[in-house]
Amino acid sequence: MQKHINQENKIILWIPKPRNCSSISGPENLMNFHGTRGFRDSKRAVSPLVATVLLIAITVSLAATIFVWQSGFFAEQIQKFYQGQNVLAERSCEKIVFDWSYDPSTKELLIENQGNVPISKSNIKIFDKQGNVNSTIYDTPIKSSETYIAKITNLPVSTEDEIEVTPYITGIGVKSGASKLYYCQNSGVKRTI
Helix, strand or coil: CEEEECCCCCEEEECCCCCCCCCCCCHHHHHHCCCCCCCCCCCCCCCHHHHHHHHHHHHHHHHHHHHHHHHCCCCCCEEEEECCEEEEHHHHHHCCCEEEEEECCCCEEEEEECCCCCECEEEEEEECCCCCEEEEEECCCECCCCEEEEECCCCCCCCCCEEEEEEEEEEEECCCCCEEEEECHHHCEEEEC
């Protein structure tokens, strides 16, 4: 940078023109820079159309991921028609009264529904001494005050094993109106043979 003093004693600054920048003549031509490392010569730039498509794709995939993730928190509620009114399935499970007994000589499991709530299916789990669990589901419905005899020939059962019988009930989905099964996990009866 050089200083020049004119006749009126004013200082005029003179800034030399940068080397290799002959095409820059003012701020209006800054975007047209074609020097040795110019804007248009760069191979790393992304076109605005590609950038827009990428941003939209990322946004849509993120929104879909969040939707699927949060939908697991809000499972559809199931209602059961019980004593003249619709009751949530969780409340109907509390009203299930049943008992079971096992005969090792015949390998028969007798399930007796003693309450007013019909049982749609029965989940039978056998816990052996080593901590292994074998399980099967019997699809036979058990109406109120009925008894069902399940043959347990496909599961290994020995003395000192524990058997747990847990019922399923059928209800209606609140939103969909479709018939759905509900697993009454807190209503299971477990005991040692």
